[in-house]
Each structure stands twice: as C-alpha cells, then as structure tokens.
Amino acid sequence: MIAQTNLSGFCSNPKNLHFPPQSSPSFIRSPQIVSFKSISNPTIPINVSSKRLLQCSSISQSSDVFPSDVDESAGGLRRKKLAVFVSGGGSNFRSIYEATVNGLVHGDVVVLVTNKPGCGGAEYARDKGIPVILFPKPKESISEDDLVDTLRRYEIDFIILAGYLKLIPTELIRAYPRSILNIHPSLLPAFGGKGFYGMKVHNAVIKSGARFSGPTVHYVDEHYDTGRILAQSVVPVLADDTADKLAARVLHKEHEMYVDVVAAICEERVIWRADGVPIIRSKNNPDEYC
Template sequence: MSTPAHIDQKKIVVFASGSGTNAENIIKFFQKSPNASVVAVFSNKRSAKVLKRAHDLNVKALHFDKDALYNSYDVLHVLEDINPDLIVLAGFMWIFPEDILKKFPGKIVNIHPALLPKYGGKGMYGMRVHETIIQNKEKESGISIHFVNENYDEGEIIFQAKTDVSEEDTPESLAEKIHKLEYKHFPEIIQQLLQKKSQ
C-alpha cells in the first residue's frame, strides 16, 4: 500500500499518451521524496501502457476522451478537485485546452525530445523527431523542458540538455540517448520547480 500523502506534500499529476517510461521514472523518483509525490496519471488512450505502470505503482490511473478534455470540462473538474502543484506532460500528444491553462498558470510543463525551437510543433513527436534530425544530418540534439501554452512546443523554455549526434546514429540509437537525458533531468527539474513554488 502507498503511504498517505503528508499534508504539506506537493502534488504532481502526469499526463501521458503511450508507454509511460518517463511517467514511471518520475513516479519512482518522487516515491523516494518526502516533499512531493505523483498523485494521479491521466491518459487519453485506454490501452496506453502508462495506465498499468501507474496502477502497479499504486498511483491513481485515469483514462479520458476528447470530449472530457475539450467540451464537458470533466478533466478540468477532476484537476480542480486534486489541486496539483504541478501538471507534467510526459509524452502527451494532444494540445492542452485553454480552460486548464488558465486555471493552472505557470504550473504545466512538458518535455520535448529535441532542442526547441528546432524540431517542434504539431506532428513532431517521438521517432518522427529523431528520424528528421538524422535525415538532416544534425550534429547535436537533446531535450527541452518548457512551460505549456496554447501552441505546441512554444512555451517558455525552462531547461535544455544536449547530446552529440554521430554519423553512425540511427533514429533508434538517438532515441536511446534522448531517453537517458529525459530520465536523468526531468525529475530533477520538476523537483526544482516545486522547490521554487515553496519559497
């Protein structure tokens, strides 16, 4: 059984659309922290593996559809009940609705698998990003952690980390390099943001 959250513990909610390795990494990181925890994982795909990962780690796992996010305000109402200190998008593929952005200003962050403003925008996610970077013979890539606004990948950048791209790299090998950066830095940046909110 999970330990009850301490009254002063910061609450994190994660949104993800796919496998959820980043979400799992963040959950495990904060399970060791006395100051914050992931209290819920939301996914727009009923079959997304991230929901099982969350459930297996004793974190509430919630599925929703487009109507619940964009029209009926169901997702907003659940978030209002939780009142998270930070909403983290970890491989979430839909644009975030304005009503949630307005309700949680400066509290929604995303990770992107490239060095923004390059290789961002609608349709640029996952392996598509890595394939394009390899095709364009870029010498470096990396991750960007940024605040979320009403446009894909255009919010204020909080943090970036780089990795070299060699001539031998494939989209798959580049993806592995990027995952390492994500696993290392994303939980740490989330922790730093929560600490700033406490000051």
Template sequence: MKKLAVMVSGGGTDLQSIIDGIANGKIAGEIVLVISSKPGVYALTRAEKAGIPAKVISPRDFARQEDFFAANLAALQESGAEGIILAGYLSILSKEVVEAYAGRIINTHPALIPSFCGKGFYGNRVHQAVLDYGAKLSGATIHFVDEGADTGPIIMQEAVPVLPDDTVETLSARVLEVEHRILPESVALFCEDRLVLHGRTVHIL
C-alpha cells in the same frame, strides 16, 4: 509537498522517472492522478503498480472536442493537483486548462527547442527530422507550457550528439536517457518552488 497530475499517452517511462524520483526522496511531491489519452497503455500499469489513481480520458470517446477538454479540466480540478506534468502526452490541452494552471504545467520534448518542435513534431517524427536534416546535435528540453506548441519558457535543456551511424531508435534511446534525468530534476525544482519566471526566462533559485 506538491500534488501532481501526470498526463500520458504511451509506455510511461517518463512517468516512471517521476515515480522513482518521489520514491527515493528527490522529489517532494505526490502524484494524485495519472490521466491517459489512450486505453491499454503501459503507463496505466505503472500507475496501478505504484498505487496511483488513473483515468482514461480519450478524445475518441467524445463527440465534441469541447467535451474532451472539459472532462480533462474537471478531472484535474477534482484531483486537487497543484501542477501538471505532460510525460509523453500526445493530445492537446485546452486554453482553459493552460490558463487555469499557468506556470504550473511542465512538458518534455525530445529535441533542443526551438529546433524540431511545434505542430507535428512528436515522438519518432522528431528524431527522423533531426536525422534527415543532418543535424550534429539533438537533445531534450523541459519547458513550461503556454498556449502555443512547444513555445513555453525553457526550464532545462541538455544536448545529445548525433552519431554518424544513428538511427531513429538509437538516437531516441540516448535522448530518452537524458529526459529521464532532467525531467525529475525539473519537477523537483518545481515542487520546491525554485523555478521563477521572468518574461521568457526561467531562473532557478
């Protein structure tokens, strides 16, 4: 059973999908820590209800970015986490965290990478960009994290059609449904050591 840390910045619906996956036996893991980059978000309530230790480590509380990065790394190491899940986490990770947990950090992105991703593409900005472009397909991507922005090897993807009358809200809701399915699946595979990386390709055993 792998020990997991989940990093959040908002309501925590992706976090809840992992909590539920562990509770129903589909994920052979344990969440040992939730780190939020913002105080007062509902993800912290979800952690409390599930009896999971949680910390707020906000970049606003540190005069230097280096100190914020160091606090995150220290908390992760102290928790004993073997893997990190970024579940709607909107702050950046330091090079030190990425290197310390290379091949063990999983992120979710609400589009089909390499489209509509990278610096500045997060949350509803992604869905607005999809609609503005007139794309016919969007979707969700689960990928390993490297030092780039949304550039790590892809674990899973699933397409979502963009409907003619879609708004940011309706498209976001359908993409989120997919995220809530393929993120726990990816985490389950990670916990079972069934994800093998060859170059940029992730093979599922």
C-alpha cells in the same frame, strides 16, 4: 555550458539579474474543493452540475501513496501534488514516480490522465494504486471544464506531460498558469511543433545534419512546443547515428533531466526573470541559477 545537475544552462551569480517584486516560484495552489485523502469512491464526479463521470481506478489510501504533506527536512515545504499525462509507455512518468517514492522529488503523483487506457503508463499507474482518468473519453461529451474541476478536486499543483499526444485544452492552461510542463526530444525551438514527436523528431534531426540534439523541458501554452523553455540537455549526434540510437541516448537524458526539473518546481526553485524567462535556482547555492 553544462550545469552541475543534468540541466544545461548557466549556474552563476549574475549581478545584473533583476526580478520584478511580484516574481515568485512557479507554482499555484489550486482551490481546495475536495481533499484527495478523503476520497474513497472509485468513481469521481467531475462536475456537481452534471451527471457525466470520468471513470477512475480505485484510490489507494496507503501511507506509501500519501506521505506527510510537510517535510521539515525540505525546509517545511508542503509536498506538491502532481498530475501526469501520458499516451504511451510512460517511461518518464515511471522515472518521476520512482523519484517521488525515493525522496528525490518533494511531491507525489496523485492522478494519471491518459487518452489511451490500455497504454503502458496507465497500466503502471494502476499497479501502483494511482487513479487513472480517461480524457478525452471516446463517444462521450466530457468538457475541458470537467477535467479542470476534477484536477482541482485532487488539489493538483502541477501538471506533468510525459508523452501525452493530445493538445492541452486552453481551459486547462488558463486554470494552471505557469504550472504545466512538457518534455520534447529535441533542442527547441528546432524540430518542434505539430507532427514532430517520437521517432519523427530523431529522423528529422539526423536528416538535417545537425551535430547536436537533446531534450527540452518547457512550459505549455496553447500551441505545440512553443512555451517558455525551462531546461535543456545536449546530446551529440554521431556520424553513424540511426534514429533508434539517437532516441535511446536522448531518452536517457530525458529521464535524468525531467526528474531534476520536477524536483525544482516542487521545491519552489523556479523563478521568472523580468523578461519572462523562467530559470532554476541552484539547490546547493541559492545565489546561483541553472
């Protein structure tokens, strides 16, 4: 059943749902080591005990990039700070960034991490005045702890993977529990795992004879595409489909659904059932879940 938003799942008032007392929206507050607003040096030291640096683009301090932290229209919630990871064109990153600017997402993209500094996503970030961090950095021994320290200096709340093709370090997953999301272009757990990305996924779906596909947003763990599923959206596989045609339809759903999910986490509407499954509370009716 398709929910009223772009999330596939259920929106109901389930009387038999019981959440543990410690359940809370899926977010963490990073240690406030360095305020992002106070940074003016374009080169950010990432480890006070090390001379190694991650090179960042110049950091804009315009009010467009840094709106007020607290919005009364959003119930007094603090705007969340997002780090987006990309390796390619970054179309999902662009959709999310535009949604933050247009007020659809109660958060801000404050830094972009990439392993390909010349990719389209990185160029777009620079055009918008968003700092770009290169990780991993070729020919230099920059540790995972250095990356964690850098993100904490930016006071990052959530990490959003948008076509980042490197396996996320265990150190980062431990530092940001239940706070790293990825989007995959198939209905996981089908057609996921190492080697399944991009057009390889869509070719495999068509060759399998599957009648349905679609994107999945899931939490990130130590392995490829095995984290807890948060949202899915169904796309039919047509009889005369090619991988290119299917990819275009799935990508359109990705742009819609990922924005909806990021909006939900920034509004603290993700809760965890007693069995460890994350679900999204409806924005319009807090007694319904999507």
